[in-house]
Amino acid sequence: MPLVSGLDVIQECTARGLVAGAFNTTNIETTMGIVDAIEKVGVPTFIQVAPTNAALSGFEYIYDMVSRRLAETRVPVALHLDHGKSLGAVEDALAADFTSIMIDASEEPYDENVRISSIAREMTPADLALEAELGSIGGKEDDHGPEVELSTDPSQVEGFVTAVRPDMLAVSVGNVHGYSPTAAIDFDLLAQVRAASSVPLVVHGGSGLPPEQLGRLHEFGVVKVNVASDLRNAMIRAFGEAYAANPQEVSLIRVSTQAVAAISDVVERRIRMLNPSAA
Structure with a gap:
C-alpha cells in the first residue's frame, strides 16, 4: 500500500496494543531488509532517516526508494524524519512527501524548545504526525550526540504537550542512543512521564536495551521505539565477514543479499521483542 501518515500507525498500534518499531534506513539494502521483516510480522511500522544519513542521497531518494518497495505491501508504514534538528530539515522532509516528522530541539533551553517545536507543529499538516522531544537523550548515532544528557522532567511534560501539541513525545528515561552497557529504562520515571502526558511516548535507543525491557514498554504508553545501530551493524558485519572470508x-x-537477510532478521527480532503478545 502507499505510505500512510504516522497518525495512522499510531492509531492502529494504540487500538491493537502494539508498539511500532522505527527503523532507520540509509540505502536500498537496509530498506529491503526492513520491509521484508515488516511483511513477515505484520505490525505497523515507521521507516525513518535522520538528516545526517540523508546527506548522501537527499530526502527525495529516500522517499522514492521506500515508497517503491512498499507499493505491494499490506502493512501500514509511515516514512518519518528522525531527529530533525532544524526547521529547515522539517521543511525539506515535508517537501519530499515524508508522512511523519520529528522536531528535536531538546538541547535548547525549555522555552526555546517550546518555541521551535511549536513552529514545527504549525509547519506540519494536521493529517501528518509530529514527534517532539523533551529531555536530551544521551549516547551517539553516527558520531553525533548531545552536549548534555538530561532526563525528562515529569513536571514539564503537561505544559510542553499543551504548548506544542505533538502527536508523540520522545523522552529520556535511561535510554541511550547507540550501544551502551549502562542503558536501562527507569520505569518509575517512565511511569511519571506517562501519567503527565496526554500523547503516546517514544523511546529512542532501542538497539541497546535488553529484550525484557523492550517487552514492557507497551505498558507505559510507548507507541514507537527507534532502532538504528543494530541494523547498521548487521550490514557492516555482513560485508566485513565476506571480506574476511x-x-x-x-x-x-x-554480499548485498546476505546483508539484506541479516538486517531482516534483526528487524523481525526487534519487532517481536517489542510485541511479545504478537510474537
Whole structure:
C-alpha cells in the first residue's frame, strides 16, 4: 500500500496494543531488509532517516526508494524524519512527501524548545504526525550526540504537550542512543512521564536495551521505539565477514543479499521483542 501518515500507525498500534518499531534506513539494502521483516510480522511500522544519513542521497531518494518497495505491501508504514534538528530539515522532509516528522530541539533551553517545536507543529499538516522531544537523550548515532544528557522532567511534560501539541513525545528515561552497557529504562520515571502526558511516548535507543525491557514498554504508553545501530551493524558485519572470508570477493550482489537477510532478521527480532503478545 502507499505510505500512510504516522497518525495512522499510531492509531492502529494504540487500538491493537502494539508498539511500532522505527527503523532507520540509509540505502536500498537496509530498506529491503526492513520491509521484508515488516511483511513477515505484520505490525505497523515507521521507516525513518535522520538528516545526517540523508546527506548522501537527499530526502527525495529516500522517499522514492521506500515508497517503491512498499507499493505491494499490506502493512501500514509511515516514512518519518528522525531527529530533525532544524526547521529547515522539517521543511525539506515535508517537501519530499515524508508522512511523519520529528522536531528535536531538546538541547535548547525549555522555552526555546517550546518555541521551535511549536513552529514545527504549525509547519506540519494536521493529517501528518509530529514527534517532539523533551529531555536530551544521551549516547551517539553516527558520531553525533548531545552536549548534555538530561532526563525528562515529569513536571514539564503537561505544559510542553499543551504548548506544542505533538502527536508523540520522545523522552529520556535511561535510554541511550547507540550501544551502551549502562542503558536501562527507569520505569518509575517512565511511569511519571506517562501519567503527565496526554500523547503516546517514544523511546529512542532501542538497539541497546535488553529484550525484557523492550517487552514492557507497551505498558507505559510507548507507541514507537527507534532502532538504528543494530541494523547498521548487521550490514557492516555482513560485508566485513565476506571480506574476511575472501579478500578477493567481487560478487557485490551476493554480499548485498546476505546483508539484506541479516538486517531482516534483526528487524523481525526487534519487532517481536517489542510485541511479545504478537510474537
